[in-house]
Amino acid sequence: MAKHHLHTEIEIDASAQRVWAVLLDFASYPHWNPFIKSIAGVPRQGARLEVTVQPSGGKAMRFSPVVLTADAGRELRWLGRFLLPGVFDGEHRLLIEPLGEGKVRFQQSERFSGLLVGPSRGSLDRDTRRGFDDMNRALKARVEEGAPERA
Incomplete structure (x- = not known):
């Protein structure tokens, strides 16, 4: 069975709680997120989400992953299957690591496994990695520009 791992990160000048609040404001994703176009559901371990992703230049993909971890202010991780x-x-991970007062490292990664991973490696490295990087930059901009938080 083929395996592949993508990892991206960016530093954000904000508290972990602020970054977490923007990440969990699923209703605002269509307004700022160039990669994860929408998420619906409750970020709670064992819950199922409805997610639509669209890497730039790629077609939209919808899936219903199961939440593996929802550690407030720190980590959201889910497992999606085709x-x-x-x-x-694909086990997708959004991780917030505090670096000091008002600064965090945001990490977005995914571990892929399965029969179709080998033939998909090129598009994962090109399109999916670009989608991660685009989302990371958009998240940084949204958080640092002080977009309104929603409860």
């Missing part, structure tokens, strides 16, 4: 387990699985 068709059946082992075909194309």
Whole structure:
């Protein structure tokens, strides 16, 4: 079974709580997020989300991952699958690491595994990685510009 890992990160001048608030404001994603176009659902371990991603230059993909971790102010992680387990699985992780007063490192990564990962490696490295980087920069801009928080 093929495996592949993508990892991106960016430093953001804001508190972990501020970054977390923007990440969990799913209703605002269509307004600022160039990669994850929408998320619906409750970020709670065991819950299922409805997610639409669209890397720039790629087509939109919808899936219903299961939340593995929802650690407030720190980590949101989910597992998405294409068709059946082992075909194309992706464990997506959004991690906020405090670096000091008012500064964090935001990390976005995904571990892919399954039969279709090998043939998809080129588009993962090109399109999906670009989507991660685009989202990271947009998140940084939104958080640092002080976009309104929603409860």
